[in-house]
Amino acid sequence: MKISTWLDTKVKEKIDVSQIKLPDDISYDNDPDEILFFEEYKPCGYFCAENHPFSTVERFGRWYYSRGQDKKAGIHSSEMKWHLFTKDKDLALETAKAHMG
Numbered sequence: 001m002k003i004s005t006w007l008d009t010k011v012k013e014k015i016d017v018s019q020i021k022l023p024d025d026i027s028y029d030n031d032p033d034e035i036l037f038f039e040e041y042k043p044c045g046y047f048c049a050e051n052h053p054f055s056t057v058e059r060f061g062r063w064y065y066s067r068g069q070d071k072k073a074g075i076h077s078s079e080m081k082w083h084l085f086t087k088d089k090d091l092a093l094e095t096a097k098a099h100m101g
Contacts, residue, residue, distance in 0.1 A: 003030045004061025007085060017085050032058035032065070037093055039100050041071050050076040055096035064092035070099045 006026055010017045040054040052075055055068035066084040073080035082099060086092050 001026060002061065003027070003065070004063050007060075007063050019083070020085060030060065032060055034059040036064070036089070037096050039096070041075070041100065044075060051078050052076070053100065055100045057092045057096045059089075062087055064089055066092040066096045068096060068099055071101065 003022065003026055006022075007017050007020075010020060035056065035058050037055065037057040039056075040052050042048060042052045044050070044052075051069065053069045053071040053073055055066070058065045058067075064086050066086070068082060069077070070080035070082060084092065084095050
């Protein structure tokens with residue numbers, strides 16, 4: 001099942017999908033239709049393989065998936081992860097950029 005179809009189904013069930021967690025089988029098998037934004041804070045260098053704060057916005061059909069790790073978590077942290085599903089492109093982009101500020 002496509003992510004956009006699954007989200008539409010949940011909305012029809014009157015579930016708030018803005019902070020919903022995707023089932024592993026759906027998130028694993030679906031590639032985004034488009035990546036609109038990606039930014040990573042990686043001051044330690046290109047070859048560092050540790051965790052770094054990032055934000056991305058991906059489009060799945062009519063849905064935008066804004067997600068990442070807040071820059072306030074610091075480098076090499078696995079804390080402060082966030083995500084948002086919305087049909088509002090501007091909101092998705094604003095949210096992603098705000099978490100990198």
